[in-house]
Amino acid sequence: MTGEASKAQDIFQDTLREAAFLAANGEPPADRCWFFREARWRCLDVVAHGVQPEHGASESTEVSPQAPEQIEQLEPEQLAIWISAAPEPQRSALALYYLDEFNYREMMSMLGLKLNELSRAIASGRREFQAWLNTTVPAAAPE
Amino acid sequence: MKRLSRGLRTLADCAPIANAKAPDRRMRTAVSRAKRIEGFAAQQSFDRAVAKLVQATPVSPEIQEWFPNEKMAEGAKRNWRKTALHPAILAIGIALAVIAVVAWIKFDEQMHAFPGMATAKKLLNVAAMTRPSELEPMQTEAGTLSDLFFMKYRLEHYDVPPEFSRQRTIGVRVFDDDEAGQVAQISLAEKRMQLFLFPARRDSKTGKPEEFEGWRYVEQEGWTGAVQAHKGILFMAVVRGPKKDLAPYLAAKPQLR
Numbered sequence: 001m002t003g004e005a006s007k008a009q010d011i012f013q014d015t016l017r018e019a020a021f022l023a024a025n026g027e028p029p030a031d032r033c034w035f036f037r038e039a040r041w042r043c044l045d046v047v048a049h050g051v052q053p054e055h056g057a058s059e060s061t062e063v064s065p066q067a068p069e070q071i072e073q074l075e076p077e078q079l080a081i082w083i084s085a086a087p088e089p090q091r092s093a094l095a096l097y098y099l100d101e102f103n104y105r106e107m108m109s110m111l112g113l114k115l116n117e118l119s120r121a122i123a124s125g126r127r128e129f130q131a132w133l134n135t136t137v138p139a140a141a142p143e
Numbered sequence: 144m145k146r147l148s149r150g151l152r153t154l155a156d157c158a159p160i161a162n163a164k165a166p167d168r169r170m171r172t173a174v175s176r177a178k179r180i181e182g183f184a185a186q187q188s189f190d191r192a193v194a195k196l197v198q199a200t201p202v203s204p205e206i207q208e209w210f211p212n213e214k215m216a217e218g219a220k221r222n223w224r225k226t227a228l229h230p231a232i233l234a235i236g237i238a239l240a241v242i243a244v245v246a247w248i249k250f251d252e253q254m255h256a257f258p259g260m261a262t263a264k265k266l267l268n269v270a271a272m273t274r275p276s277e278l279e280p281m282q283t284e285a286g287t288l289s290d291l292f293f294m295k296y297r298l299e300h301y302d303v304p305p306e307f308s309r310q311r312t313i314g315v316r317v318f319d320d321d322e323a324g325q326v327a328q329i330s331l332a333e334k335r336m337q338l339f340l341f342p343a344r345r346d347s348k349t350g351k352p353e354e355f356e357g358w359r360y361v362e363q364e365g366w367t368g369a370v371q372a373h374k375g376i377l378f379m380a381v382v383r384g385p386k387k388d389l390a391p392y393l394a395a396k397p398q399l400r
Contacts, residue, residue: 005205065185068192076200079193097157100194103166104157119156126189 011042037110040092060127070133082132089113093121151176160190258344258353259377260361262323267366270337270381278314278330285310285329292327300374301327301340306392307380339379343372358393360386369393
C-alpha cells in the first residue's frame, strides 16, 4: 500500500508499539482484526501525504470462464501492482479478500464498510481485473 | 445471477473463496443458491485462481523476519477473571445479585406472611418501648389470667396457650390500639418475655376472623414474636433475641388449654 518497504516497516512497528501500549494499560487488542485495521489506517495516512496515483475510469467486463488460464500466465508481482493501483477502499477490499483469510464480516469490520459497499468493491474489482486480463493476456481463441 | 435476490447477490459477490469458510447461515444460503446460477462457477474459478496467485507471491526474507510468530497478531484473549472484573459485567452482576436478594426477601416474606402480621409487628414495637412501671403488678400463672380478662374487661377467649400457661407473670395491662383493638399485655418473669393477646383480623366480606394453623414468627429490630390464632384471638409471645430463644417454649409438649 505504501510503495516503500521502509515505510511499511515503520507502520508495522508503530502498530505493534500501539498494541503493546494498550496491553500495558490493561486493554490489549481484542482480536487480530485490530492489527489489520490499525495498520491500514496508518498506511492510508502515510499514502495521503505522498504522491497520489491518477485514477482513471477503468474498463470492466464480465468474468470469463477462461480467466483461470489467463491468470496462470501472470506473475504474482503483476497482480500486486494491479491491486495496489486500485483506489481505496477497493484496493484494501481486494487485498483482504484474495488473502483468503477473512470472512466478509471481518473485512467489513476492518475496512469500516457496509456489506453492499464491500460487495460492490469486490465485484467491480473482479470485472475490472478481467478487463485488464483481456488486454494483458488475451484468452486463447477456442479451437 | 439474475435470479438471485439483491441481498443474496450482494453476499454471493463476497462469497468465501474456500466454501468451508462461510461464517453464517445467510452466506451459506447465498452460496448454495448462487451455485445454481450461471456465472457463479466462473466467479469461483476466477477467485480461486487469483487467491492461488496471491499465495504464490514471494515474501522477502526481511519481511518474513517481521513475523517470527504469527500468533502474536491473534490478539489477547480475556480470561474469565478479567471478564468478570470488567466494570460493565461487574455492575450487571451486582444489580442481578441485589434483585435476587430483594426477590428472595419478598418471596420469603410472602411465604411466612399471615393475617395480622402488621399488627403483630406493631406490637413488637410496643414490647420494646414498654416500661415495667406501665404494667399493673400481677404475680400469678399466666394461664389464670383468662378469667381476669373476661371478668374485668369482658374480653372473651383471651386465653394464654398451654405452652406459656405455667409461666409466672410480673405485670399485666389492657389497652386500646387503633389497629389492633383491645390488647392484653402480660409481662413474664422468665427472660423478660411478654405475651400479647389481641383480636384476629376479620375478613371484610364474611366478617369471620382470619385464622391460621400453628406458630408463625415475626421479627423486627432484634425482637422476635411467635404468633398463634385461636378462636378469633391472636396470641403472641415476644422475646428480645432470635427465634431460637422462643423455640424451646413452642417445642414443649402443650397441656390442655
